[in-house]
Amino acid sequence: MNQNIKTLLIVNTGYDHKRFIFKQLKRRKDLRIVVLNKEINWAAQYVDEWIIADTFSHRLAVEAVVKYSHKNRIDGVITFWEDDVLLTSKIVDELHLTGIPHQIAINLRNKFKMREFCESIGVATPKHTLVNSEDELKVAVENFKFPVVIKPTLGSMSSYVVKAEDSDEVFQIWKYIRQNINVQTESSLHDGIQLLMEEFIEGDEVDVDLLIQNGKTKFWSITDNLSTQEPYFIESGMICPSNLPDSQQKELLSIAENVLERAGVRDGCIHFEAKYSKTGPVPIEVNLRMGGDEVYWLPKQVWHVDMIDSAVKIALGEYFPTIVKPQEPFSYMASTNFVSERSAILSSYSVPESWPKELRVDQYYFYKEVGDSVLAPPDGFEYLGWMTAMGDNPIDASENLEEAKKLVQFEVIPFSSLSVIGKTKRSSRFKSAKVSQQSIMGEARLIKLRASSKKKQRQLNIGIACNRVVNGGDSVESEIGAVGTTIEQTLNEIGYKTTYVDFNNLPEAISVLQTQPIDLVFNVGERINGSSLLEPHIASILDAMQIPYTGSNPFTLGFCIDKIRVKKLLTYHQIPTAKWDYMYEMTDKLRTDFVYPLIVKPGNSDDSIGITQESVVTNEKELKRQLEYMLHELKRPALIEEYLPGDEYAVSILGNENDDLRVLPLDRTIYDKFSRDRWHILTFEDKYGEDINLDNDPTLIVERPPKNVSSKLIKLISEISLDTFLILGAHDYGRVDVKLDQSGNPHVLELNPNPSINRGRCVPEVAEIDGLSYPDFLEKIISLAINRYRDERPYAHLQPVIK
Numbered sequence: 001m002n003q004n005i006k007t008l009l010i011v012n013t014g015y016d017h018k019r020f021i022f023k024q025l026k027r028r029k030d031l032r033i034v035v036l037n038k039e040i041n042w043a044a045q046y047v048d049e050w051i052i053a054d055t056f057s058h059r060l061a062v063e064a065v066v067k068y069s070h071k072n073r074i075d076g077v078i079t080f081w082e083d084d085v086l087l088t089s090k091i092v093d094e095l096h097l098t099g100i101p102h103q104i105a106i107n108l109r110n111k112f113k114m115r116e117f118c119e120s121i122g123v124a125t126p127k128h129t130l131v132n133s134e135d136e137l138k139v140a141v142e143n144f145k146f147p148v149v150i151k152p153t154l155g156s157m158s159s160y161v162v163k164a165e166d167s168d169e170v171f172q173i174w175k176y177i178r179q180n181i182n183v184q185t186e187s188s189l190h191d192g193i194q195l196l197m198e199e200f201i202e203g204d205e206v207d208v209d210l211l212i213q214n215g216k217t218k219f220w221s222i223t224d225n226l227s228t229q230e231p232y233f234i235e236s237g238m239i240c241p242s243n244l245p246d247s248q249q250k251e252l253l254s255i256a257e258n259v260l261e262r263a264g265v266r267d268g269c270i271h272f273e274a275k276y277s278k279t280g281p282v283p284i285e286v287n288l289r290m291g292g293d294e295v296y297w298l299p300k301q302v303w304h305v306d307m308i309d310s311a312v313k314i315a316l317g318e319y320f321p322t323i324v325k326p327q328e329p330f331s332y333m334a335s336t337n338f339v340s341e342r343s344a345i346l347s348s349y350s351v352p353e354s355w356p357k358e359l360r361v362d363q364y365y366f367y368k369e370v371g372d373s374v375l376a377p378p379d380g381f382e383y384l385g386w387m388t389a390m391g392d393n394p395i396d397a398s399e400n401l402e403e404a405k406k407l408v409q410f411e412v413i414p415f416s417s418l419s420v421i422g423k424t425k426r427s428s429r430f431k432s433a434k435v436s437q438q439s440i441m442g443e444a445r446l447i448k449l450r451a452s453s454k455k456k457q458r459q460l461n462i463g464i465a466c467n468r469v470v471n472g473g474d475s476v477e478s479e480i481g482a483v484g485t486t487i488e489q490t491l492n493e494i495g496y497k498t499t500y501v502d503f504n505n506l507p508e509a510i511s512v513l514q515t516q517p518i519d520l521v522f523n524v525g526e527r528i529n530g531s532s533l534l535e536p537h538i539a540s541i542l543d544a545m546q547i548p549y550t551g552s553n554p555f556t557l558g559f560c561i562d563k564i565r566v567k568k569l570l571t572y573h574q575i576p577t578a579k580w581d582y583m584y585e586m587t588d589k590l591r592t593d594f595v596y597p598l599i600v601k602p603g604n605s606d607d608s609i610g611i612t613q614e615s616v617v618t619n620e621k622e623l624k625r626q627l628e629y630m631l632h633e634l635k636r637p638a639l640i641e642e643y644l645p646g647d648e649y650a651v652s653i654l655g656n657e658n659d660d661l662r663v664l665p666l667d668r669t670i671y672d673k674f675s676r677d678r679w680h681i682l683t684f685e686d687k688y689g690e691d692i693n694l695d696n697d698p699t700l701i702v703e704r705p706p707k708n709v710s711s712k713l714i715k716l717i718s719e720i721s722l723d724t725f726l727i728l729g730a731h732d733y734g735r736v737d738v739k740l741d742q743s744g745n746p747h748v749l750e751l752n753p754n755p756s757i758n759r760g761r762c763v764p765e766v767a768e769i770d771g772l773s774y775p776d777f778l779e780k781i782i783s784l785a786i787n788r789y790r791d792e793r794p795y796a797h798l799q800p801v802i803k
Helices: 016-025 042-046 058-069 082-095 102-109 111-120 134-143 167-180 246-263 294-302 307-316 394-406 434-450 475-493 506-515 532-544 554-561 563-572 620-633 684-688 711-727 762-769 774-789
Strands: 006-011 031-037 049-052 076-078 128-130 148-152 162-164 195-199 204-213 216-225 237-240 268-277 280-287 332-338 344-350 361-366 385-391 409-413 461-466 497-502 520-523 580-583 598-602 638-642 648-656 659-663 667-670 701-703 733-740 746-752
Touching: 006 082, 006 307, 016 031, 016 042, 016 307, 031 042, 031 058, 049 058, 058 082, 076 082, 076 307, 082 102, 102 111, 102 246, 102 280, 111 128, 111 195, 111 246, 111 280, 128 134, 134 167, 148 167, 162 167, 167 195, 204 246, 204 294, 204 307, 216 246, 216 294, 237 294, 237 394, 246 268, 246 280, 268 307, 294 307, 294 332, 294 361, 294 385, 332 394, 385 394, 461 475, 461 506, 475 497, 475 774, 497 506, 506 532, 520 532, 520 774, 532 554, 554 563, 554 746, 563 580, 563 638, 563 711, 563 746, 598 620, 620 638, 648 711, 648 762, 648 774, 659 711, 667 762, 711 733, 711 746, 733 762, 762 774
Parallel strands: 006 031, 006 076, 031 049, 461 497, 461 520
Antiparallel strands: 128 195, 148 162, 148 195, 204 216, 204 268, 216 237, 237 332, 268 280, 332 385, 344 409, 361 385, 580 638, 598 638, 648 659, 648 667, 648 733, 667 701, 733 746
């Protein structure tokens, strides 16, 4: 590697709105960017190399970085993401890089430890204590003056920071936070969840942004925070430079430098939050990374100092001189945050194509799109976006900002009356439950889907519910794993955003579904934690989380696994099916009118598991042998049918009862060339054996579409298959397997409501014959699912259709 090129490790990309950071970094031609992240994401165009590891697991993440460092030089490490400040400090320790050591980081990032440290060095701090139990809370209430503030010791962005005016509110707030806070709702807490209570400090709140190198302050800037919306301390905006008197600013800088120096911070970009109270400056919290988003742009325009560039130089150990600020700032800046007063759904949004020059708008970011949910306390904590404007003085900047803000038009609407939102009552303003936030997200997804036109369909974020193959897997698992990857790649190629959801790792799958902005899930999952019997519960989980999905509902998926019950229902509806019976024990009595040969199948499995050439029996002795194998070895109930020797038809169906229901061209398997000692069935070994490839089996003839078959037979097979599809309640797509008896009469074998739709498999192949390319086929399924959810009451797909 060119020795003039330096390698910077960035821990966690953060969300897409951090893109400006990576754009700035790429301007350095002598910088190689390596990112430690859970997955490759939106930042790929800016990243030279990835280290893939879950940053939630510090041990695994550090191990991955160390392994990488054995073969690759790392010159510095940095994070712009609060969640990973502590992980970054561990990497600093492990690789002996410039930065903040872990012990110092934990002492400052943990608000309780930071309070204790400040107290120990004689720095003013509010009265405080941990309140991790109700007993601790009761003691604190007796000894504290109100108002007080309760907050997580490791939280960020004012999340779950709540002000209480009296003792009654304290207990309500404490319960509210304990019930709702978790790693999924506030990811910066994965290092631990403890609650701190402290007396509220009146005063002007400020941010002190510092660049410290080799223990010396190279630059500082103080920004005034506008009044927050209490009791949740929702930040409304900022003014830079500060309007506080110079003497007060010097006191604030002095206390920040004192705390950082005494704590041992020698190198870093620091965002130090404090208040100037009637008794002087009081530290609030210390963020050991650059301030978020708009904080970068304020000193950049006011003092012409690039905090990103300087923070990188510090991390790489590149010396730079003290930055001397001019007597007067180059400009004055004001910023504002866009917030919603309550949790809702963004229904409309407009902004001018260009800002009037006289308003001097500098930066504008709006994170939400129409149809997105917007969480406000107590349900959650989200900003819609932010804006900055410049001026020749603080008043000028603020007035420009207010005029520009008027040009940003957005509305939020209450949730549908069909939703549980709005039907519940809170006994206090702090009452909320986790299900409320999930319901909001679910309702938002439905509204977004209902608003999706064909043109906008590709703007949806599609989750792929599937099963990742671990350590190679057997042939069945490999096939199951491949379909998700294929769908993901295909949808990405045609412009969709996708998120992979691996149900072989259930906790991770739940976390992804809770935290990622998924609009619709393409459900091709067939396992949970490796078990096929749990396949229906993937759809159940999605229903419970109010996440729309493609394919059949959990009842149909579960019912179709039980082939005995399917037989009973088809028989009741007079759908032609081979003569059959079933056994759960060897002592069960079989019908006496069976005619050999018979075939013995598992009553509750798929993928031809348990099907061999010995499954077909010709006498009572063979039948007993196969029943003992099925009941005692496989431990499955046995389904016994009269053997059907004729051709087999796979009938692929697209659509729903009220939406473009159609039978695709049929797939016909002809067994006439099988050797005389080979039964006309496809066994598990035929389908998945290592030594057999059905595509190259000269004795197996597959016709798509069938040739030389009467139109009446095709019509009959199609109609009984459609009836089966509707009777069993399938949605969007499925495949019905039909086999002919010796006289050429069709009999339904089963419905597969979740057949393989990988490239080259039956359903997409016959769809292509019908004019649907593979991408078109996938988009058709997505479209069918959207139409199914459109204008329907919640969970309508779980209920019978009433006409």
